[in-house]
Amino acid sequence: MDDLDQRLIAELRRDGRASVQQLSDRLGISRATVRARMARLQQQGEILGYTAITRGDVSDAPVRGLVLIGIEGRGGDRIMARLSGMAQVTAVHSTNGKWDLVVEISAQSLAELDEVLRRIRNLDGVTTSETNLLLSSRRASSRWT
Numbered sequence: 001m002d003d004l005d006q007r008l009i010a011e012l013r014r015d016g017r018a019s020v021q022q023l024s025d026r027l028g029i030s031r032a033t034v035r036a037r038m039a040r041l042q043q044q045g046e047i048l049g050y051t052a053i054t055r056g057d058v059s060d061a062p063v064r065g066l067v068l069i070g071i072e073g074r075g076g077d078r079i080m081a082r083l084s085g086m087a088q089v090t091a092v093h094s095t096n097g098k099w100d101l102v103v104e105i106s107a108q109s110l111a112e113l114d115e116v117l118r119r120i121r122n123l124d125g126v127t128t129s130e131t132n133l134l135l136s137s138r139r140a141s142s143r144w145t
Contacts, residue, residue, distance in 0.1 A: 001046060004029070008037055009047070016050045061106030063113045064134040067120060068099040075125030076100060082123055088116045099130075 004027070011018060011026055020038075024031045041047040071079055076094065083092045083103055091104040103120070107113040121129055 001041075005037060005041060005046070008034065009041070012047070012050075061108065063107045063110055064137075065105050065113065066132045066134065067101075067103040067105055067117065068130045068132075069101040069103060069120070069126055070098070070128040071100040072125050072127045079123055079125050083120065086116065086119065088112065 007027055008023065011023055015022075018026070020031045020034050023034045027034070038047065069079070080092050080094070080101065083089050083101070088105050088107050089103055090106055093102040093104075094100065095102050105113065105116055107116060117129075117131060120126065
């Protein structure tokens with residue numbers, strides 16, 4: 001993937017609904033080049049798909065945080081499945097280092113967050129956790145701010 005491919009992908013991340021003409025204008029290349037590069041990037045599996053971003057995706061919950069979780073033994077898949085079933089869990093990431101999982105959570109209140117944390121800490125196999133509240137965020141794309 002060359003610099004132009006990376007610039008094209010960056011433009012698509014900023015605005016996945018941009019027309020070929022708009023992308024052509026922004027990148028200073030022909031529409032045919034945009035089409036060909038997009039087709040090649042899709043064929044190579046670099047672009048896996050396009051998605052719609054809804055207002056709900058970018059509006060912040062009043063209380064958001066990251067929970068770092070240490071797991072005992074081989075219970076990772078089971079714990080990930082349980083976490084994924086919790087409404088307040090927005091993402092579960094496996095990771096390396098001190099922590100086994102990083103969990104993104106959102107809640108409507110501190111009381112709700114406290115309850116979610118209690119449920120997470122009580123999962124069989126969770127040995128330790130650390131929670132960090134998110135105070136403010138900047139999105140990768142200016143369209144999301």
